[in-house]
Amino acid sequence: MASQVQGTSAWINGQRIDVAPGETLLLAALRQGIDFPNRCRVGGCGTCRCRLAEGEVRERTETAYLLSEDEIRRGFILACQSVPAGDVSVEVALGAAAPRELAALYTQIASFNAADRHSLTGRFDARSAAELGAMGFPILFLCGADDILFPVEAVRMVQAEVAGSFLVEVNDAGHSAFLEQPVQFNDTILSLLQMAGHVGTGGAVHSNTAGYVRVGGEG
Numbered sequence: 001m002a003s004q005v006q007g008t009s010a011w012i013n014g015q016r017i018d019v020a021p022g023e024t025l026l027l028a029a030l031r032q033g034i035d036f037p038n039r040c041r042v043g044g045c046g047t048c049r050c051r052l053a054e055g056e057v058r059e060r061t062e063t064a065y066l067l068s069e070d071e072i073r074r075g076f077i078l079a080c081q082s083v084p085a086g087d088v089s090v091e092v093a094l095g096a097a098a099p100r101e102l103a104a105l106y107t108q109i110a111s112f113n114a115a116d117r118h119s120l121t122g123r124f125d126a127r128s129a130a131e132l133g134a135m136g137f138p139i140l141f142l143c144g145a146d147d148i149l150f151p152v153e154a155v156r157m158v159q160a161e162v163a164g165s166f167l168v169e170v171n172d173a174g175h176s177a178f179l180e181q182p183v184q185f186n187d188t189i190l191s192l193l194q195m196a197g198h199v200g201t202g203g204a205v206h207s208n209t210a211g212y213v214r215v216g217g218e219g
């Protein structure tokens with residue numbers, strides 16, 4: 001007899017939902033009409049944090065960088081990164097939704113990635129700070145001042161190790177400064193390109209809130 005893959009059940013604030021095999025708590029809840037708070041859906045913003053009251057989950061990514069020690073001790077998890085390992089019970093502040101514009105932003109970013117990033121393979125050649133500093137071209141670190149994935153304090157420490165590099169901290173921006181503050185982002189990149197000699201300083205150059213940079217008469 002063919003084996004049958006069984007899903008599990010989850011109780012969200014006491015309301016029962018089905019969770020398909022391999023499905024995250026967040027997607028199962030949204031699929032069944034629960035207005036579960038979320039924003040990025042990739043473990044990057046912390047909006048979907050909730051408390052695991054009963055049961056166990058398998059976490060798809062390391063969540064300790066978003067949850068405090070106290071939260072982890074109290075059983076908090078990220079619903080978008082948690083796949084139930086059996087029946088579970090979860091408590092969450094429903095209705096504590098992210099600002100609509102940010103939810104739309106992160107949903108759009110997630111839609112760019114057709115591949116399942118959890119099954120990606122590949123090689124990442126690490127470079128030392130000394131090697132980076134010796135490459136002979138300007139290196140820019142650009143960081144959102146409110147970024148919780150790569151906090152500005154950590155970026156400052158790395159930048160200090162790379163000889164001749166620059167650091168720009170973008171106010172009122174988190175992890176997606178290029179979308180949250182496009183004018184400042186574009187102006188910064190433009191300055192870097194001018195510094196590297198890839199863009200002249202004489203052309204008509206401007207950035208706008210749609211996030212475009214135009215150089216000279218192009219475009």
Ligand code: FES
Pocket residue numbers: 037038039040041042043044045046047048049078079080081
């Ligand atoms: S929705 Fe952003 S961490 Fe889960």
